[in-house]
């Protein structure tokens with residue numbers, strides 16, 4: 496995972512220490528020795544996570560954090576407060592200023608790396624949603640501010656999994672001002688409950704009898720219906736290895752006992768806000784995509800969406816030095832289907848073809864109808880070899896199963912040809928990349944159809 500981390504501290508030795516540890520993990524590290532420089536850097540460049548010292552002359556970490564979070568351009572960058580003061584009141588103040596996490600000096604290596612990695616993952620998800628939001632809507636700044644609005648219009652719905660009655664009661668009481676809490680002591684029943692009802696947050700207490708709390712967390716993460724629900728883990732002091740594993744599993748945050756009610760409220764609020772923000776983005780993305788940028792026949796994205804979104808993905812891949820591959824595919828001898836069976840049959844084939852593309856591509860891939868019988872799949876973060884495997888799988892799925900027409904005609908045996916091209920140095924525009932893939936497709940057609948051809952790098 497490569498990402499750009501900004502380290503902010505007024506003491507050069509502290510900066511050096513964190514920089515060295517992060518660079519050892521191949522992160523790209525920027526540094527600043529004061530709040531102003533930090534804000535400047537965030538405004539100018541793409542930063543994925545900020546490690547922010549609290550005690551600094553002029554502008555302290557709380558103020559830097561507040562400013563970052565009130566600027567729509569920088570509000571999504573996760574902030575980790577790094578402080579020598581291990582005071583619950585500071586934590587709460589930091590969380591109120593919008594900080595996403597804390598590290599206490601001297602910073603523990605494993606904790607540092609696992610926290611940064613988990614925040615980078617979260618940031619990647621939010622970025623992706625934001626890009627799609629912008630691609631579809633070209634939203635104005637007002638729109639973003641509205642999405643950013645962190646207030647809770649309604650009580651949060653929290654599911655608490657905790658084996659002890661007394662502990663359940665304490666937590667319910669602490670969260671009362673912000674949340675309606677459903678408490679359960681049976682972890683298996685809790686998974687069903689989480690899948691059935693739309694919770695904003697699941698809190699898992701590690702005190703479960705005869706049950707591995709991490710198993711519960713991993714089940715929640717893997718179910719389609721619960722995978723976006725944030726999880727907050729309550730752990731014992733000294734459970735460091737467990738925390739690290741939990742964060743690796745995708746647990747969003749943890750809190751160590753004895754519980755400070757304020758900290759619990761603040762951490763719960765942070766997770767709920769983030770979830771609602773992402774929910775709203777996802778919803779808005781879904782709505783606008785459905786209306787404006789969907790191909791009416793196949794339900795895939797249309798050419799217009801592809802043009803906007805590919806430009807953004809292309810720019811991002813360039814800036815970050817990540818791979819990006821596109822695949823253009825075209826149904827072989829499609830004209831004959833129309834000529835022999837009519838255009839309705841042709842439409843049926845296109846729909847079925849689109850359905851097979853949809854079931855073949857991976858989560859982050861973008862599938863579009865390019866026009867006519869041509870389709871494009873954009874594969875972010877995917878090198879050519881992997882993309883070739885995906886394309887080959889799709890080619891096989893087209894060939895393997897005949898296309899059944901509603902009219903009851905003999906099922907049609909069809910094939911498709913595919914051309915793929917990967918972003919390499921020298922390719923400067925999305926149009927060039929598309930042209931290369933198109934050329935590869937042409938070659939696939941010319942050399943006998945029903946095959947995948949990769950553009951020469």
Ligand SMILES: [Mg+2]
Pocket residue numbers: 504505506548549550551
């Ligand atoms: Mg300091």
